[in-house]
Amino acid sequence: MPSNTSRRSVLNGAAAAGVVGLAGCLNLGSGGGSDAENETALSVPSLELTFFARMQNAFNNLTEERDDLGGSFYDAGNSQAQQVSDLETPISQGVDFIMVAPITAEGISPVVQQANDADIPVVTIDRNISEGDIATYVASDNVALGRRSMELCYGFMTDLSDQDEYNVVELQGTQGASVTNERAEGAGEAIDSTDDLTLLDSQTGDFSTEEAVSVMEDFITSYGDDIDGVYAHNDLMALGAHQAINNAGVDDIAITGIDGSEAWVQEVQNVDHYGTLAQLPEEMVSQGVDFGLQAVDGEDLDDYYQIEGLEVTSENAGGYLDDYF
Known part of the structure; x- marks a missing residue:
């Protein structure tokens, strides 16, 4: 993999042009131009789903709390075309790795190939893809x-x-x-x-x-x-x-x-x-970041990492709400 500095320098001009036309990014974050050691991006299908809103909160907290991590968050608005466009932006910016919960299994295959060609690891979370090479998949079973x-x-x-x-x-x-x-x-x-x-x-x-x-x-x-x-x-x-x-x-x-x-x-x-x-979307994002950083460092990863699900009924619902909301 080319060094971070080299990739960002070559793609700096494309990054500026990509941000201007961006429609789906709610939080540009560092956009590949911060002083953080590693840059990432997370794309989700739609913030209309509270599950993905929790992912956004977890992602923003991580990028704010960690000095070594900068990032951009993208809401596709449940549009396949928008998700593809959103992901093209961080690729053009030369981020170190990408995390994505794809809307459909096939829809982002072309942009995953773009990331593969640019030697940018892709970590899928919650939902997987049917074509393209990924570093790993983090999700519930x-x-x-x-x-x-x-x-x-x-x-x-x-x-x-x-x-x-x-x-x-x-x-x-x-x-x-x-x-x-x-x-x-x-x-x-x-x-x-x-x-x-x-x-x-x-x-x-x-x-x-x-x-x-x-x-x-x-x-x-x-x-x-x-x-x-x-x-x-x-x-x-x-x-x-x-x-x-x-x-x-x-x-x-x-x-x-x-x-x-x-x-x-x-x-x-x-x-x-x-x-x-x-499910625990906060854990998916946290582990996705950890595995993405490991992929950047060239470490071998398993194809899939499971996040356990928790059964919630009237008996434990109050405790669950206290713990997570």
Whole structure:
């Protein structure tokens, strides 16, 4: 890898031009031009998802607290084209490494290739890519999270009533995202291992509360009292399902999500048949930085580093909120 000083000197002019046209960067930080020993960038799909807002806070705290690290944060606004454009900027600036949670598994492949050609390590966090070389991938085991969340939902359903058959609907995330595929896979494993659990329907809510309300309303119209539980790929959609169920005046439907967002856990602490599998985005960012720096130094890394998920129910929701919010 060329030295940091050499790469920054050659690309200094391109950096200035790239910043002028930047639309998606919320915090330019040092932008490759600070006195920090190492420069990085973090790109996330959308700050409309509180999970990624927590990543932003963790990233900003790290770059402020560490004298050896400068960085820029980019919010893609859930636009694939914007995320590609955002990532081209730090590459042109000659940052030392890049961290990214890609919107879809395929969408940033061209810009990852640009980083590879520039000898800039790429660390994927939370979501992975399908093509291109990365230094490592830091994330929860999303297959396991999906399986555990569906199992938790099933447990709530059996607690609520004794039946011969239980029916669940699934609110999927953004289509094409690795995390969506993996959480659906895990849920399928849980359903296949349970003789009395049936998947009534599965539709995308695009990780959005508003979209989930609409989809859940359609589920209620189509299936009504046949619905015993809702498994959502994230907490924002679990919250949307809760709102639709409340609006319809329906009782005793179990709901589980994934992420551990504050708004959903506040609901969880008051309802025994609500829950989630909490991820720790702060830990993903912290480890992503550590592994990125190791990649810059030429150290060998494993392909994947797992961040454990935490089951949150009404029994421990208050303590979880105290610890993380």
